Amino acid sequence: MMEKKYISPILEEIRKKDFQKDLKLAHDFALSYVKQVDEMRVYPDEEAIKNLRVFDEELSMEPESTNEVLKKLHQYGAPATVAQTGGRYFGFVNGGIMPSALCTKWITDVWDQNPALFVISPITSKIEEVCERWIKDLLGLPENTVAGFVSGSSTATLCGLVAGRNYILNNMGYDVVNKGLFNAPQIKVVVGEGAHSTVYKALSIIGLGKDRVTKIPYDNQGRIMVDKLPKLDDKTLLIIQAGNVNSGAFDDFNNICKKANEAGAWVHVDGAFGLWAAACPEMGDLTRGIDLADSWSVDGHKTLNAPYDNGIILCKHRDILVNAMHMTGSYIIYNENRDGMLYTTEMSRRARAVDLWATLKGLGKRGVGQLVWELHKKAKYFANLLIEDGLEILNDVVFNQVLVHYHSDNKTEELVKEIQKSGVCWLGGSKWLGKSVMRISVCSYKTSYNDIEKSAEEILRIAKNLKRD
Numbered sequence: 001m002m003e004k005k006y007i008s009p010i011l012e013e014i015r016k017k018d019f020q021k022d023l024k025l026a027h028d029f030a031l032s033y034v035k036q037v038d039e040m041r042v043y044p045d046e047e048a049i050k051n052l053r054v055f056d057e058e059l060s061m062e063p064e065s066t067n068e069v070l071k072k073l074h075q076y077g078a079p080a081t082v083a084q085t086g087g088r089y090f091g092f093v094n095g096g097i098m099p100s101a102l103c104t105k106w107i108t109d110v111w112d113q114n115p116a117l118f119v120i121s122p123i124t125s126k127i128e129e130v131c132e133r134w135i136k137d138l139l140g141l142p143e144n145t146v147a148g149f150v151s152g153s154s155t156a157t158l159c160g161l162v163a164g165r166n167y168i169l170n171n172m173g174y175d176v177v178n179k180g181l182f183n184a185p186q187i188k189v190v191v192g193e194g195a196h197s198t199v200y201k202a203l204s205i206i207g208l209g210k211d212r213v214t215k216i217p218y219d220n221q222g223r224i225m226v227d228k229l230p231k232l233d234d235k236t237l238l239i240i241q242a243g244n245v246n247s248g249a250f251d252d253f254n255n256i257c258k259k260a261n262e263a264g265a266w267v268h269v270d271g272a273f274g275l276w277a278a279a280c281p282e283m284g285d286l287t288r289g290i291d292l293a294d295s296w297s298v299d300g301h302k303t304l305n306a307p308y309d310n311g312i313i314l315c316k317h318r319d320i321l322v323n324a325m326h327m328t329g330s331y332i333i334y335n336e337n338r339d340g341m342l343y344t345t346e347m348s349r350r351a352r353a354v355d356l357w358a359t360l361k362g363l364g365k366r367g368v369g370q371l372v373w374e375l376h377k378k379a380k381y382f383a384n385l386l387i388e389d390g391l392e393i394l395n396d397v398v399f400n401q402v403l404v405h406y407h408s409d410n411k412t413e414e415l416v417k418e419i420q421k422s423g424v425c426w427l428g429g430s431k432w433l434g435k436s437v438m439r440i441s442v443c444s445y446k447t448s449y450n451d452i453e454k455s456a457e458e459i460l461r462i463a464k465n466l467k468r469d
């Protein structure tokens with residue numbers, strides 16, 4: 001008997017509708033956002049946040065029109081966004097979005113490609129291959145390095161540490177990929193005291209534990225004290241960093257990696273935002289010796305100003321990474337061309353390498369270097385404007401991070417809160433060497449000297465008012 005044809009009335013309605021008009025409306029709303037982002041409050045006001053209640057609704061039984069969906073987002077969503085694509089957002093280490101990448105992302109959204117396998121998307125396979133080559137070249141990494149395009153440094157670090165763990169255990173004659181960790185021999189994990197918390201998270205996920213690590217003390221900038229390195233050997237997984245999340249400091253890769261290489265240890269570099277210093281000729285000293293590591297994690301969505309989400313795992317040992325990420329299935333068709341999922345935890349993903357490719361194309365090799373250099377120079381300029389009236393800069397501004405203390409912990413925390421409320425700029429607070437600090441990250445290509453002057457003026461004004469209290 002023939003199966004009766006079923007046609008969903010709802011889907012039929014959706015298919016019938018010409019959505020060019022909705023695309024045009026989305027385009028208009030997006031353009032209006034881009035136009036006003038430099039003028040809007042950097043952080044939404046209370047009313048905009050209160051209005052988010054309109055989203056507290058039950059999912060309706062019947063579909064809503066795309067037109068209504070877009071209008072709701074534009075009316076209530078846009079005012080509650082954080083204007084981090086403008087010039088006065090200095091929070092976390094969040095980059096802006098390069099125009100070449102934003103425009104490209106619209107196209108890739110329409111394409112909706114899945115870079116898991118070459119057979120699923122030849123174009124994204126090709127772009128990933130090209131990005132791998134360009135990034136290796138930009139960062140001066142070894143020729144045999146491979147790249148996986150993941151959501152961010154959290155995942156990139158996870159991939160790098162899994163590769164390192166497997167490499168060490170393989171060399172000890174233990175097949176961890178198939179046997180798991182149940183009877184695995186012990187390995188040693190060594191991290192700098194200033195390691196980012198995502199490193200600990202990754203260690204915990206991969207069964208190496210957060211507490212079972214040897215921590216190397218750091219100096220007053222957050223750099224590993226090389227003379228405090230424990231004895232390294234070929235059972236050691238060592239994690240170092242390019243860019244401390246607070247101070248922006250870089251470890252001494254040359255000396256640390258040489259020791260690690262002699263001992264046969266695996267070195268992973270967390271370079272979420274700092275690894276890009278390697279692409280800046282003026283900053284060569286900061287990353288000298290970086291090529292001696294085994295794996296690196298870096299983000300496109302931070303210093304490089306690629307859109308979210310854009311992380312990269314780079315690994316010098318292709319077979320180890322691929323063996324860790326490999327999966328099979330009767331329906332999976334590998335190809336002699338690049339199959340992206342061999343290098344990542346995910347199978348299906350966004351075609352994020354295309355955004356990265358467009359960012360790099362839009363800057364060129366020289367532009368990447370100049371972007372990094374300019375962010376650094378602007379951070380220094382910002383720091384200099386703030387050395388006034390009891391404000392104190394606690395770090396050497398070697399990259400894009402500035403740590404400011406104001407009189408006492410309480411005053412500093414109050415200052416951060418008031419600045420956040422002001423809407424003129426946004427920056428976060430943190431702790432540094434036991435003190436509360438205001439943490440400034442100059443991370444967007446959009447930030448102008450005018451933005452910095454306006455922000456510094458507001459910070460000094462608020463600080464003065466607090467002093468009077």
Ligand SMILES: Cc1ncc(COP(=O)(O)O)c(C=O)c1O
Nearest residue numbers: 093152153154196198245272299
């Ligand atoms: C040094 C460092 N490592 C890792 C991360 C985590 O990166 P992501 O948010 O892309 O996962 C960050 C985030 O700021 C970072 O600064």
